[in-house]
Amino acid sequence: MKMADHPAAEALLARSHRLGADPRNTNYAGGNTSAKGTATDPVTGGDVELMWVKGSGGDLGTLTGAGLAVLRLDRLRALTDVYPGVDREDEMVAAFDYCLHGKGGAAPSIDTAMHGLVEAPHVDHLHPDSGIALACAADGEELTAECFGDTVVWVPWRRPGFQLGLDIAAVKEANPRAVGCVLGGHGITAWGDTSEECERNSLHIIRTAERFLAERGRPEPFGPVLDGYEPLPGAERRERAAALAPYVRAVASQDRPQVGHFDDSEAVLDFLARAEHPRLAALGTSCPDHFLRTKVRPLVLDLPPSVPADEAVARLEELHAAYREEYAAYYAAHATPDSPAMRGADPAIVLIPGVGMFSFGKDKQTARVAGEFYVNAINVMRGAESVSTYAPIEEAEKFRIEYWALEEAKLRRMPEPKPLATRVALVTGAGSGIGKAIARRLAAEGACVVVADLNGDSAAAVAEELGGPDRAVAVRADVTSEEQVEEAFRAAVLAFGGVDLVVNNAGISISKPLLETSAKDWDLQHDIMARGSFLVSREAARVMIAQELGGDIVYIASKNAVFAGPDNIAYSAAKADQAHQVRLLAAELGGHGIRVNGVNPDGVVRGSGIFAGGWGAQRAATYGIEEEKLGEFYAQRTLLKREVLPEHVANAVFALTGGDLTHTTGLHVPVDAGVAAAFLR
The missing domain is CATH 3.40.225.10 (Class II aldolase/adducin N-terminal domain)
Incomplete structure (x- = not known):
């Protein structure tokens, strides 16, 4: 037994x-x-x-x-x-x-x-x-x-x-x-x-x-509501949180990149609205489980939610500098010659009155749990203050546990992080085909993934497959809409704290000769691929610049971006537009540590949403073959005689973003099994 x-x-x-x-x-x-x-x-x-x-x-x-x-x-x-x-x-x-x-x-x-x-x-x-x-x-x-x-x-x-x-x-x-x-x-x-x-x-x-x-217990143990510190209305609060999130993540990630979690629950908002929250937050948490997750104390913005966002950001930076100095002093005051080295001086919990709480960790689950522990701490403070005075253990004792040799040994036993750990990826057109394969690969390599797709149900199914909210979230996004693209990035930063890796994959193909191509055909393809990629990259750059963590933008272009063939004027021109966006943005964003690269696939039939939407049948009829043989047909036109699958494109995205090509930007990687006419010159 x-x-x-x-x-x-x-x-x-x-x-x-x-x-x-x-x-x-x-x-x-x-x-x-x-x-x-x-x-x-x-x-x-x-x-x-x-x-x-x-x-x-x-x-x-x-x-x-x-x-x-x-x-x-x-x-x-x-x-x-x-x-x-x-x-x-x-x-x-x-x-x-x-x-x-x-x-x-x-x-x-x-x-x-x-x-x-x-x-x-x-x-x-x-x-x-x-x-x-x-x-x-x-x-x-x-x-x-x-x-x-x-x-x-x-x-x-x-x-x-x-x-x-x-x-x-x-x-x-x-x-x-x-x-x-x-x-x-x-x-x-x-x-x-x-x-x-x-x-x-x-x-x-x-x-x-x-x-x-x-x-x-007495009523209102946290004191009266401070004038001007009341929670913002729901929609305004979430918009404010999304605007601040990348800057808050920068505060939490100076020593090492962190994933974030946002909480605007009633317990958090009420605590931050009350007069006693500065005193209580400064005392820190007490239960060993609490402060091991939340650090000795949080960083608290000392401004009401009505101040302009740029003023709040400037004050956060000032408070962060002071927090780091205080944490270093805390370490110096209590460390002994055999204490583990200081693990970092950034906060794990950042409290924004009227808006909510941002918590941080090495992955989404750790960040979420840190926030849950601080809510536990708020409940403890409320209970203690209702019948007495909150009196946590002394800082020297907190230090003994935070820098306990046994705790250090536990941390050293943790497995090595995956290559994309702490990175947040947003992939457009990720509900099927190439985008789905890319989302799968990035998640498998440790990234948190925002699955964006015009089909919300498909996006939700992929996010669930990847592991649910601690690993992936779904957003419905029409990349031709400025508003929907902005909302997709708001959802991303509220889910994970920010965005580090964006893949412009959403696309469509309508193949017609020049004289049969309508202005509508032209506009639709350029709206999705040229305009859509521009809108997504612009929002990505806003977030990445605010985070000060660099980043990656990858365009899934096409062999057709460099290959001149018949009956494809609208699609190929839109792909050429994307290809030049790569070069233009690589030149513009490099100073911020943001790398911009492209992948040029060809003949990706299996699992492709474009081919399944009718283009495959059309191409097969043009070549006089059965549609299910189209992938094999394309393979025979290549130098390697191999069929290109969505996973091969995903492999190229990971190669560009996984850490080995840290000094590469402005590059286009062909994933076409060898098409000599599309060689880059």
Whole structure:
């Protein structure tokens, strides 16, 4: 029997899923749960006492058997005999490996001792907003006693580790009526004789604290609304956020590029409208899970939303310079000779009164979760201020956790980022064919992708295929419309913070001899490909220049951009226009670090929206072949005799943007299997 199939482990997983499904109980990836039980030792055939506990990383709501660490309780408890004291308690984490039972499973977390040393078959350690509000109140110990009597005991702040496990074990032994404890500055721990009792005790602590704060708390704990700091109306607020987003991303990305997330929920907007938000934001977050994700404190714009955007941007730059100086001073004040190097001095959270919150991380999920944690912190501040005064742990303690050697080791175990990690791509015509293949490739290489297409349903299907909102979002965009192109970029910067890589792929083809080509045929193709590419590139340049991160613009042109053939005057002229836009914009935008290149495909039939729309049948009739043979026919006209697929065009886009061609701009790459007449001269 697999260890995860043991009844104790199965009950533990079910309990974890229920607790983790409700954000009132714990934050994402926050807290851990455990169960103890007896199994058969495969070596001796006798019984062995084991503990199943959520391992390092992972999330309670989605925990699987592979996310559990399984340890022998006799060996874990024996560690108390060799514990060298709190000054060397980090050494105990490595000792947990010698307590593991069998192969596989997750790495034991720093909280393993809390679960193993507490004499209870089932233990939950959680980070509910209501519990942390009591834990971070100035008189949290007295409030805990008032709220729970002697059934929940206060444990003063101690950094997570072996000593905290000993502390909680001693508290439980000394307080036989207690069902759990509030950990100062941290969260809660509960226990029970059965899995059901443990869960019941956890929920009792959380819900009782919620009721206590609601009934005992004073109204408006954040103070009155500041005149002029009220939230902007919805549409105006989103427009303002989109206008500021690239500049905010520049603030968060000075040390290294970051992906962004925007939140204008009621909790955020109300907090930023109130008189006490500057004081509270300056105090920073408290729960270790919070400030590890959000940094020690946010950057807060100290201007009302009515100021002109350029004034807000200028002030953000001033505040950013001060923030970096303050963070460097924080590091210098607390670092020791063996501290890890400073990881960067940019904010992870930027708060804009009347507009909302921007949060940042190495990918969209990390950025989104950082924002969720700051909302947790706002809820904690509200609860603490309603019954007392918010009093987070001291900065020296925050530093000890932020620059903890164990945390540094965890970061070093992270896999190497993919080539396009932190980059945000917008691809037009990405609902099918070449555009879809490009979107797939960019996402596979780590980019966040905005799937733009005239067909909104097709765009949505591709975005879902790529992984949904943390990886890709869909926008319906007619590239001939200035308004729709602008809206597509607004959606992009609100989804991911900005845009770094744009692919002008949207296109259409109507093949006719000159005398049969109408002005409408000409205008339609030039509107989509020449005008559309111009509009998209113009908006891309606005965002990229504001971000100060450089960028890539790629045009999917055509062999026809350089090859003169019959019956294609409108299409080929529009493609030639695109090809020269590449050269013109490469010359103009290079000073901003923006590279502009092109790809010239030919004969891409399979999966092509253009060919499927009737052009394939028309071309096949012209050549006197079956339509399904058109790709093979085109291949035989090439030097390599190979059919060109959408994926081959996507490969060229990645080659131009993936990091190896950093000094290349103004280039056109043929992807046509070799057409001598289209060689670039």
